[in-house]
Amino acid sequence: MARYDFGLSEKDFWEITPKMFLALGKRRVIGQRYERYAHALTASAVYNTSRTKQDDPMVEPFDFVMTDEQSDAKARKARFTVFVKKAIGSMPMSTSMEKLLEVRSKVIKDLGVAGCEEPEKFFDSIWPHLKPKE
Amino acid sequence: MSKEAIKSRVLDHFTVEVDAEDGKPPKVWKLCYRYRDIALIEEKIGKDIKNIETWTKAFSSGKDIPYIVWGGLRKFNPEVTEDEVLDILNPDIQIALSNAVIELLFPGVKEAAEKAAKALDGTSPNVETATK
Numbered sequence: 001m002a003r004y005d006f007g008l009s010e011k012d013f014w015e016i017t018p019k020m021f022l023a024l025g026k027r028r029v030i031g032q033r034y035e036r037y038a039h040a041l042t043a044s045a046v047y048n049t050s051r052t053k054q055d056d057p058m059v060e061p062f063d064f065v066m067t068d069e070q071s072d073a074k075a076r077k078a079r080f081t082v083f084v085k086k087a088i089g090s091m092p093m094s095t096s097m098e099k100l101l102e103v104r105s106k107v108i109k110d111l112g113v114a115g116c117e118e119p120e121k122f123f124d125s126i127w128p129h130l131k132p133k134e
Numbered sequence: 135m136s137k138e139a140i141k142s143r144v145l146d147h148f149t150v151e152v153d154a155e156d157g158k159p160p161k162v163w164k165l166c167y168r169y170r171d172i173a174l175i176e177e178k179i180g181k182d183i184k185n186i187e188t189w190t191k192a193f194s195s196g197k198d199i200p201y202i203v204w205g206g207l208r209k210f211n212p213e214v215t216e217d218e219v220l221d222i223l224n225p226d227i228q229i230a231l232s233n234a235v236i237e238l239l240f241p242g243v244k245e246a247a248e249k250a251a252k253a254l255d256g257t258s259p260n261v262e263t264a265t266k
Contacts, residue, residue: 014170018184019146019241021169072249 033065040064080116083107084126104130145209146241148234152222163214165206167238175205186240189232199228202235 002013006024016024040061048058066074087107091100104123111119124131147166154161172183178201181188193199204219223231237244 014173015168017146017166017168018172018239022241 029071036065037061076115080111080114080122081126083114084111084123088127088130100130101132146238147206147210148238150203150231154222163207164210165203165235165238166209167206167235168209171205171208172239174208175202178205183239186236186243189236196225199223199232203231206235 002008002021003010005028008016008024040063043064044059044061051058084107087103088100091103104127108119108123111122116122145166145168147164150163150165152161152163175183179198181193181198183189183202200219200223201216203223204214204216207214207219
């Protein structure tokens with residue numbers, strides 16, 4: 001990664017610190033955003049001039065480029081997904097439904113504490129068959 | 135014309151003031167962890183110090199920390215020997231030293247923690263402890 005993505009020589013790599021490596025990673029993300037924006041200019045122009053109906057929405061180049069907040073939200077969602085899948089997936093096959101529901105409640109509570117909006121809905125989207133029947 | 139000093143820091147490091155208690159002025163050690171130094175330390179102690187779990191589980195503070203300090207001195211104080219570090223370090227400062235080293239080795243962790251704290255807007259998700 002250091003050599004290919006950051007263009008560092010072996011000597012350069014050994015001289016940098018983890019913080020510098022992290023900074024290079026952040027700069028790489030910014031570079032990717034600029035590139036994506038450049039492509040998005042073309043994509044949005046093509047799309048907007050090819051609309052067939054007046055009601056078709058217009059798109060803007062920024063619709064194709066994620067903001068920091070969107071990237072963070074995506075990463076957070078991925079982390080929550082792994083957490084929920086692991087919590088239930090690591091239970092033995094013979095686990096009773098009662099126990100699974102108990103784990104479900106605990107996981108939902110933990111998700112809420114960790115900042116997940118609508119934790120119950122999120123959990124049910126991953127394990128829909130564990131949703132208690134009304 | 136007014137003069138201003140502009141300070142810049144390229145390599146992230148921290149300093150340790152070593153008082154040998156012999157009446158001489160204290161020495162200042164600058165600790166910095168380049169990947170070169172990290173590799174050297176890992177070779178010495180046989181553990182992966184880039185893995186945060188090593189810091190929570192597998193460390194022997196008496197055996198490993200002095201080598202970690204010695205490795206961090208390779209850039210700015212290469213004259214300091216392993217024996218000298220072993221002589222000077224004492225258990226009292228090991229926690230503070232470990233924390234400072236962790237901050238340099240895992241810069242992303244600190245950032246993530248600060249971001250999370252900001253997101254919580256200063257409010258803790260934990261229930262307040264009863265005091266009465």
